[in-house]
Amino acid sequence: MSKCETTRSRVLVVDDEWEVLEGFRLTLMSGGINDVITCQDSRKVMSLLEQDDSIGVVLLDLIMPYVNGQELLQSLQQTYPQIAVVVITALDELTTAVECMKSGSFDYLVKPVENIRLVSCVQRANNHQAIIHENRALKRRVLSDTLDHPEIFSGIITRSPAMLSLFQYVEAIASSPEAVLITGETGVGKELMARAIHALSGREGKLVAVNVAGLDEQSFSDTLFGHRKGAFTGADSSRDGLIKTAEGGTLFLDEIGDLGAGMQVKLLRLLQEQEYYPLGSDLPRKAQVRIVVATHCDLLANVGTTVFRRDLYYRLQTHLVQIPPLRQRKEDLPLLVNHFLELAAETLNKKTPRPPKELLPLLESYTFPGNIRELQTMLFDAVGNHQGGVLSLAAIKERIFEHTESHASLTGEDIQEENSFASTRTLPTLQEARTQLVEEALRRAGGSQTIAARYLGITQSALSRHLKRRKECLS
Numbered sequence: 001m002s003k004c005e006t007t008r009s010r011v012l013v014v015d016d017e018w019e020v021l022e023g024f025r026l027t028l029m030s031g032g033i034n035d036v037i038t039c040q041d042s043r044k045v046m047s048l049l050e051q052d053d054s055i056g057v058v059l060l061d062l063i064m065p066y067v068n069g070q071e072l073l074q075s076l077q078q079t080y081p082q083i084a085v086v087v088i089t090a091l092d093e094l095t096t097a098v099e100c101m102k103s104g105s106f107d108y109l110v111k112p113v114e115n116i117r118l119v120s121c122v123q124r125a126n127n128h129q130a131i132i133h134e135n136r137a138l139k140r141r142v143l144s145d146t147l148d149h150p151e152i153f154s155g156i157i158t159r160s161p162a163m164l165s166l167f168q169y170v171e172a173i174a175s176s177p178e179a180v181l182i183t184g185e186t187g188v189g190k191e192l193m194a195r196a197i198h199a200l201s202g203r204e205g206k207l208v209a210v211n212v213a214g215l216d217e218q219s220f221s222d223t224l225f226g227h228r229k230g231a232f233t234g235a236d237s238s239r240d241g242l243i244k245t246a247e248g249g250t251l252f253l254d255e256i257g258d259l260g261a262g263m264q265v266k267l268l269r270l271l272q273e274q275e276y277y278p279l280g281s282d283l284p285r286k287a288q289v290r291i292v293v294a295t296h297c298d299l300l301a302n303v304g305t306t307v308f309r310r311d312l313y314y315r316l317q318t319h320l321v322q323i324p325p326l327r328q329r330k331e332d333l334p335l336l337v338n339h340f341l342e343l344a345a346e347t348l349n350k351k352t353p354r355p356p357k358e359l360l361p362l363l364e365s366y367t368f369p370g371n372i373r374e375l376q377t378m379l380f381d382a383v384g385n386h387q388g389g390v391l392s393l394a395a396i397k398e399r400i401f402e403h404t405e406s407h408a409s410l411t412g413e414d415i416q417e418e419n420s421f422a423s424t425r426t427l428p429t430l431q432e433a434r435t436q437l438v439e440e441a442l443r444r445a446g447g448s449q450t451i452a453a454r455y456l457g458i459t460q461s462a463l464s465r466h467l468k469r470r471k472e473c474l475s
Contacts, residue, residue, distance in 0.1 A: 009126055009177075010035045010054040014045055014072070015061040015088075024059060024088075024118065031119030032274055032286040033126075042067040049080055056082075057106075057125045062089035062096070070100065077104040082132070084125040088113060130176050147171060152199050156192050157339050160329035166321065167196075173319045174200030179271060181256075181316045182294040184323035187373030190294040191254065193321060197292055198250040205249025205289070208242050213255035217262040221279055224251075225266075231280025243276060246289045256316070257297030261306065268312045291316075326368045326375065333363055333375075340376050341391075344383035353383060353391040358448040362393065365444050365451065366400050401454050438466060 011033060013024045021038040028036050035054075039045055042064045049055055058076060062069030069087060076085050084106040089096075097108045106125050109118070147153070153167050173180065174197050182190045191209065198207040210223060218232075226241030243251060253259075259267065270276050271291060275284040293316055302308040326332065337355060345352040368374055382395050421427055428436065437456065445451035453463040 009056050009129075010037065010052065011057045011059065011122060012036075012045070012048065012055045013038045013059045014042060014064075014069075015059075016040055016042070016064045017061075020061070027115045027118055028122060031115070031123075032288070033119065033122055034288075042069075042072055045072060046075060046079065049076075049083070056084065056129045057122055058083055058085045059122070060085055060087050062087060062091060062100075070103070073100060073103050073105060082129070084129055086121055086125060126177075130178070133175070135172075149200060152196050156189055156196070157335050158329065158332045159335060160324070160332055162324050162329060163332075166323065170197055170321060171200055173197075175202055176319060177290060178318040179291045179293065179316050180319040180321060181299075182292065182321045182323065183299070184294075184296065185325045185369075185371055186296050187371035188323045188325060189372055190296075190323060191252070193323060194250070194252045194292045194294060197321075198252075198290075201250065201290065203249045203290065205247055206245070207250045207252060208246035209252040209254060210242055211254045212263070213258040215263070217260060217266075218279075220259075220263045221266060224270075225276045225278050227279035228281045231278075235280070238278075241276075241278065243270075243287050243289055244285070248288055250290045250292055253291070253293045255295060256293040257295035257299055257302070257308065259308075261309075264309045264312050268309065268315060271312075271315045326371045327366075330364050333360060336372065336375055337363070337379065340379040341383060343376075344380045347380070348384055350383060350386065351388075353386045354389070356390050356393060358393060358445075358451065359391070359396070361445055361448055362396065362400065362451055365455075366403075369403070397451070397454075434466075435470065438463070 011028060013021055013028075013036065015021050015024070015038075018040060021040060025036045025038055028034075037052075037055075039048060043066045045058075045067075060069050060072060060076075069089065073085055073087065076083060081104070085104065086107045086109060087097075087100045087105045088109045088111060090111045092110045100108050106128065107121050109121060147164075147167055148171055150167075156163070156167075158164075170193065180194075180197060182193050184190050194209070195207060212220060215223065222239070222241065224241045224243055226239045226244060227235050229235060229238045253267075266276075270287055273284075274287050276287055277284055299308050299313050299316075303310045303313045337359065341355065342352050344350075363375070370377070378396055378399055381399075382391055382393075385395055386392065438452070441452040441455040442449070445455060449463050449467075450460050453460040456463065
């Protein structure tokens with residue numbers, strides 16, 4: 001399977017002293033930046049960049065034989081403006097620093113450089129490059145209104161313009177190392193979206209999914225971080241956690257809104273420091289994994305309370321993917337109905353039933369609180385009871401009307417307080433109001449008298465008599 005374009009992330013260190021090159025390489029690797037190459041001859045830098053398009057950051061010494069750093073900086077900015085160049089030199093001169101920054105240097109560091117500052121600078125440069133890459137990719141996709149990898153989204157059945165825009169955004173941010181927060185109601189397909197993000201990321205590691213709902217703090221730590229032998233009673237051997245299992249790939253945490261306060265602190269540290277401690281260990285491990293989380297909760301409403309930490313929320317929603325509910329994209333219903341009828345028939349070893357013309361109007365009148373998952377369950381149940389011929393709507397109607405009546409009883413007070421004629425200056429006659437109400441019920445029911453009668457709270461025969469009398473009056 002083809003991968004989408006990935007962000008440049010390799011670091012090239014250029015210096016004429018071998019000891020400096022090796023020292024910088026080891027420092028960066030100890031800070032979790034493992035993809036580092038070195039070059040001791042400044043004459044080879046341009047050809048090296050021409051051959052390797054994965055280099056995103058260059059650490060450049062100024063005083064070198066053959067081609068000095070300032071000349072090389074200008075050449076890099078002219079030929080490879082997308083690469084972040086960090087100048088590292090023993091020259092602590094303001095004039096030189098200003099000239100380098102004007103020439104396009106991302107930063108200017110003076111030797112000797114503190115290890116933590118060097119690592120932090122390269123991380124910032126990488127993040128800066130990732131943001132530029134995402135903005136360019138998003139702009140290109142929005143302007144073209146097409147997808148580079150439509151096959152990645154083949155498991156998500158849709159023709160909704162809103163979903164197409166979402167796919168374009170996902171393609172743009174898929175290769176970013178930052179966290180992704182996927183929100184949406186139950187049953188909209190959040191895990192399918194997480195799998196698409198991973199498939200587009202170009203990461204060689206696997207996608208590891210875990211539902212964090214119901215996990216206590218120790219179970220959460222053990223599941224994600226693992227433990228050392230003897231860390232707690234019953235820990236007879238060491239265990240690698242799921243972060244280790246997902247190394248080089250994606251860790252998908254579902255139901256993140258149910259995460260307890262103590263676990264939120266640990267997840268925040270993982271995101272900030274990109275390291276974690278297995279239970280019973282004093283030595284940290286680097287987390288070489290991309291974090292994707294999902295929730296059906298309104299996390300923003302819980303931010304600032306004891307329910308969800310504000311700092312964690314803003315860390316998680318660096319990239320925010322909000323999947324609309326099915327009721328807001330009902331143009332997908334015909335595709336989904338055909339897909340699930342065929343899938344149900346194949347699963348249950350039956351012939352695909354012929355849907356009646358009333359099916360789509362009936363489904364379009366429903367709000368689907370369980371979204372696509374509820375539609376799938378509904379159609380599988382109907383196919384399971386199907387005996388032949390046209391698909392019976394009995395089970396589907398019963399489920400829809402049961403939910404509608406239950407919802408109406410729960411919100412009865414609100415309904416009673418509303419008055420459709422309160423803002424109307426001229427009241428319709430009783431006959432006019434009855435006619436308008438019947439016409440609206442039939443419109444919502446797609447012309448089905450059975451469904452319209454249920455909306456109106458009368459029998460089908462009563463509705464038929466009313467329509468017959470109205471026809472006689474008009475003729």
